Amino acid sequence: MRSNSLRRSTLTALITLSAASVYYAQTVKDTVSKEADIEQVVLTGVADIAKDRKTPVAVSTIKEAQIIDKLGNQEFPEILNSTPSVYATKGGGGFGDSRINVRGFDQRNTAVMINGVPVNDMEGGSVYWSNWAGLSDVTSAMQVQRGLGSSKLAIASVGGTINILTRAADKKRQGNITLGLGNDGYNKALFSYNTGKSDTGWSTSFLMSRTAGSMYADGTEFEGYNYYFALGYRPSAKHDLQFTITGAPQVHNQRSFQSTIADHIKYGGTEENPNRKYNQNWGYLNGEEYSMTRNYYHKPVMSLNWDWKISDATTLNSVAYASFGRGGGTGDAGRINGKFYNTLPRTADGLVRFDDIVKWNQGGTVADFGAVNATPGISNSSNGIIRRSSINSHNWMGIITSLNHKINDNLSATVGFDGRTYKGIHYRIATDFLGNNSYTDTSNINNKPNIITNAFTTNPSWNPFGGKTNDIKDQLAYSNDGLVNWLGGFGQIEYTNDVLSAFVQGSVSNQAFQRVDYMLYAADQQKSEKVDLVGYNVKGGANYNINENHNVFVNGGYYERQPFFGAVFLNNRNDVNPSLTNEKITSFEIGYGFRSAIFNANLNVYHTGWDDIYRRLTTRAKINGVDVTGVANVLGIKEIHKGIELDFNVKPAKFVTINGMFSVGNWYFEGSPTASFIDDATNTVIQEGTLALDGLKVGDAAQLTAALGADFKLTEWLNFDAQYRYADKLYSAFEPSSRLVTAAKPTPSDPAVELPSFGLLDLGAGARFKLNNTQSFKFRVNVNNVLDTTYIAESRTNKAADANAANNWNGINKSNEVFFGFGRTWNASVSFIF
Known part of the structure; x- marks a missing residue:
């Protein structure tokens, strides 16, 4: 059973220490903001970096040193678990299979950007962290802006914006060789070198790494590479050009x-x-x-940034970028x-x-x-099992340009353009016949047998720039392209003086959707009609610095966001949804900040309403004694997310810094929309009723999180750090269709199950020995979940506890399907810096 007394004592300790730190710090004076330091070592360009005591948003920034030291062999998003209202897990535990929620919104509804360029998949908003597995090696700063954020683009920042800022080519001259080891055969080798900026304005930065081994879960072998190259040229004080290319080809077995x-x-x-x-x-x-279940992918991304200082009052920042992703994930086809x-x-x-x-x-x-087997070697959907791969490749190109003009000492204006074009390439192929000679598929328009005899590798290609490499005769189940074109414009007016900064910003975008199906339609009918949808947002905010210690801010905004590609075309066909409507997001928050020489704190209160959410739901019903699957395209689901966030850091002595945070949310559904489930085969309604969602908690992310950590610099060459993180009010994910109320089922199923709370302790230590002014050795060791705590990180089912206690584990029904969090893990590394 969960321990309420343990939970109360843990929270009491956290809050008591927080209050004591606040009391102790009231007598000290202001500190200096560090945003200028960030801008000197990263690609800024079109990126909108929130600035302390100026930008009126809730923000947390993780610097390069913290990422290098503390991430170790954890997943990249997990470095943000020490910030308020963030819940990041390893998902199934495969290499790069992590996920992150911000204020209760998953990563499809949290904008992820690299140097100001959006990277959420343009069809479904997804972010696959395995495609970006090498980012931790080249990130100079990572900033999470909760809520509206400061980006001027018309992006899907319902929960917030995660902006990853990579190193600039003109970072100071330095080289690095790192070797690392960890649990379950984890090993890593890395080499990087920065030339620094030459007298003629040229600079380069290069990195190459390899990571391999297994993750904590069984059956999760992986191998991944990472490369990064940046070339900078500053011909004069007016122009700065930066070209970068990065990629992370990888293959990993999954726990799907x-x-x-x-x-x-x-x-x-x-x-x-x-x-x-x-x-x-x-x-x-x-x-x-x-x-x-095996994933393999290579997604090189290249960009060219051009910053032009037209005059002392006017600058033009532009970036052109392209991404070509190739690969997929495997699964099974057929039965025995x-x-x-x-x-x-x-x-x-x-x-x-x-x-x-x-x-x-x-x-x-x-x-x-x-x-x-009556037909040895000849398999199909009902006889024999093979391994197949679902290919999810893409071609993506875009350009963002922003013209900034300072009207006078206090007033500035920005206008800009955001254009993107995207082609998603989707089909299935056989990768292993598992002893069969062929697989017969009948998914084409005429249901004619397509006998597939070719199997393809499940390793990522280092040359992913080609088109579709497989003929339709080698494809099964489906073969289609998703086309999305994006055209957007944005503008902002900003006023600043010594104590006040305020802005009003707006953006509009048109998304054009089209689907091309090569499997289900004749050649002259493969392209769907084009669907154009317009979305927009308006937002504004103000920050007021009361004095050198205190500041307050407020912001608010309204979004109308186009639905994702899957909402436009129904049932994996070219049929256009007749009930398309934009999702509506209303958000506002107020915040308070305190700054002094040894103590800093932020307190935020937020409220976000998310209306007209689209969900495609499935259910089963018995018709004449036969199980029939029905599908409903539901509009009108609404969620409310509100909460309070506190974060602080205190430096009571020169050798120690204490960091902490506490956040509590109340995220729930509002209203009970109706749904009609239709049988695809007969196009008839098999069930209809009301989804009894009103008041139910939103699941899949902890609504209460807290963290307390300390960094000790014991000597000039030795440091130590510790962090305790606590999560509570974590509810299981659940399918809204389980709450369908009909005449035959007046009582809905149980709501989302509350999972046991948990706390995790992480420890780390490092040492650095200087050989001379330019050369040194650095050693680092991390141990995560030091106490080997057993906890459930997420659950996809919501079966209530059984009356028979023997059928429960820690108060949770044993029939629930869950991912347990990792037990104790470790990693160690040695670096030679020259």
Whole structure:
């Protein structure tokens, strides 16, 4: 059972220390803002960096040194877990499979930007961190702006904006060689060198790294590379050009499916200590680790920044960028005697019996698999199992330009343009026939058998700039392109003086959507109609510096955001949704800041309403004794997110800095929309009713988070740090269709289950030994989850606790499907800096 007394005592300790630090710091004086330091070492260009005591938004900034020292072998977004209202997890635990929520909004609804350039997928808003696995090596600062943010673009910052700022080419001359080790065979090698700026204005920066091993979960082998090259040229004081290219080709086995708590206990665990490493997606094939879920991708991104100082009052900042992503993720196709691969009998350890799957596919007898294969080597959707890959490639190009003019000493204006074009390339191919000779697919327009005999590699290509490499005859299930064109404009008026800064900003964008389907339509009907949708936002805010210690700010705004690609075209076809409408977001917040020589604190109160959310829901109903799947395209879902955030840092002595934060939210659904579920095959309504959502908590992110940490610089060469992080009011994700109220089902299913709270302790230590003025050795070791705490990081099901306590674990029904968080992990590194 969860310990309420432990939770209360932990929170009391955190709040008491926070209050004591505030009381102690009231007598000290102001400190100097560090934003200027950021601008000197990163690509700023079109990036909108929030400035302390000036930009009226809630913001937290993580510097390069903290990322290098404390991230270790954690996932990149996890470095933000020490900031308010952020909940980042490792997801399934595969390399780069992490996810992040800001103020209860997932990363599809949180804008992620690199040097001011948006990177959220233009079809669905997704961010795949495995594609950016090398960013931690080249990031000079990472800034999360919660709420509206300071970006002038018409971006989908419902929850906030994460701006990752990479190093500039003209960073000072320095080289670095780093070797690292960690748990489960983790190893990393890195080399980087910056030339510094020459007398003629040229500068370069280069980095190359390789990371490999396994993650904490079983069956998660990976290998990833990272390269970064920047070339800078400043021919005069008026012009600054920076070209960058970065990419991170990688391949990793995944833990894609959450397993029941019961299975974590059954396979290698106990009631007291479930096997947190259990992964239902893998096994051995010919004695080697083999996973049915494997991800491989390469997404090089290149950009050219041009900053032009036209005059003392006018500047033009522009960036042209392009991204070409190639790769996909694997899964299964087919069945054996009506069973999918993950429902077949397993080994005693719970592993997939891939050798037996191959044996059955080839006609051999596998007693507990049922009847022998009647057509050995010939597989299809109902006979035989293969591994296939869902390709999700893209071509993406864009340009952003911003003209800034200082009207007078206090007033400035900005206008700009944002244009993008995107082509998503989606199809499936076979990657391993698992003993079969072919796979027969009937997904094409005439349902004619397409006999597939070619299998393709699951390794990322280092040359991803080509087009679709596979013929339609090699594709199965689907083959389509998603086309999205974006045209946007923005403007801002800003007023500043010694104590007041205020702005009013607006932007408008037109998104044009089109779908091309090569599988379901004849050649002259493959292109859908074009759908143009207009969105816009208006926002404003003001910051007032009361004196050198105190400041207050307020901001507010209204967004109308176009729905994602999947809401435009229904049921994976070219059919246009007749009920398209923009999502509406209303947000406002107030904040207070205190600055002094040894103590800084921020307090924010926010409220965000998100209306007309689109969801595509599925449900099952029995029609004449037969299970029928129905789909509903629901508009009108509304969420309210409100809360309070506090963060602080105090330096009571020269050798120690204490950091802390506390945030509590109240995120819930408002209203109960109606839904009609339609059977695709007959186009008839099979169920309709009301989704009883009103008042239910929004799940999948902790609504209460707290952290307390300390950094000790014990000597000039030795440092130590510790951080304790606490999460509570974490609810399971749940499918809104489970709340459907009909005449036959007047009582809805249980709401989202509240998961047990947890606290994690991380420790780190480092040492640096100087050989001379330019050369030194640096050593670092991190241990995460030092106390080896067992906790549930997320749950996709919401089954209420059973009346029989034996069917529960820590108060949670054992039939719930969850991802346990990682146990104790460690990493160590040595760097030679020259």
